[in-house]
Amino acid sequence: MIDQINHPLDRALELLFHGYRAFTAKADALLAERGLSRVHHRILYFVGHQPDSTVGELLLRLRVSKQALNAPLRDLQQAGLIEALICGQDKRVRRLRLSTAGAALERALSDSQRDLLAGVFAAAGPAAEAGWWQVMAELAAADVPPDGKATQVKTA
Amino acid sequence: MIDQINHPLDRALELLFHGYRAFTAKADALLAERGLSRVHHRILYFVGHQPDSTVGELLLRLRVSKQALNAPLRDLQQAGLIEALICGQDKRVRRLRLSTAGAALERALSDSQRDLLAGVFAAAGPAAEAGWWQVMAELAAADVPPDGKATQVKTA
């Protein structure tokens, strides 16, 4: 098979693959230092941006099983990074918040990603950045969960 | 902790997360139908674009252990998708190529990703697309393997 496999968009596939790997590498390294995984980061991010979410809401947004969420969430609570409060009338539901330390870790993790993007945007210039946002909005819109409901949250 | 965690770049983090998930979803589904994994795809892509690569070269580019490569590569050979030829003077090295069927599968997998990007680019317009390429080139350039050598290949 000496078929020439070649397409102008192949370069785009490669840029996405490598760009995403670069994007996640630093946060992954920070997490690894603490013995945490990406799920921990996703939890921190989601709880930070949607404070007072319930465990059930977390489950829906992160699209993982209850069992897969449980252990990391417990880790974060025991590490004092996340607080689970029973605040409403319904005493079954826990509303989750970041502690000060949890917010600091979330910030450190996401900052490593924001810093990378900020540098990239600065290098590419404002016009390129504007184009990037447009294209990525289209691409992200194609991320529709199997059950049909669109997502609004990020994780990695 | 009721700290407002909020940053204009947060939206960019979410777009990248969801955009990448959308980008990989279709190919992952195609792979799953055939009982294949992303590593199989990475192998098919790399061998398709760098025909006559050796197993050692594959190892370097995919950044996986020899043991992690071995089983998927054997799968692909036994499925008749990849051929391993002993062509050079050195009879230890195998040079890898796609068979006709392998090239077809590679094309189907990557087409699902190219089609998505083509649609996204069409929707966003040429100016936005140009900006996207610039930004992603900067971002991908930040993907430097631990050993320092820059990568030129994609995988997912």
Place this chain on the structure above:
DNA sequence: AAAATAAAGTCAACATGATTGACCAAATAA
């Protein structure tokens, strides 16, 4: 008040994919 349901948490079994370590065989280089 009793029964059904819902939210959270947990245990066990299992599947996948990756890692490292220890090797083997064949071919080549020293």
Place this chain on the structure above:
DNA sequence: TTATTTGGTCAATCATGTTGACTTTATTTT
């Protein structure tokens, strides 16, 4: 001849995810 390199393999282990079953507590339904 010996050492090294390339490719391949087995085993043990780890990480992460899944599903199923089940408990506890609290809230609805009936």
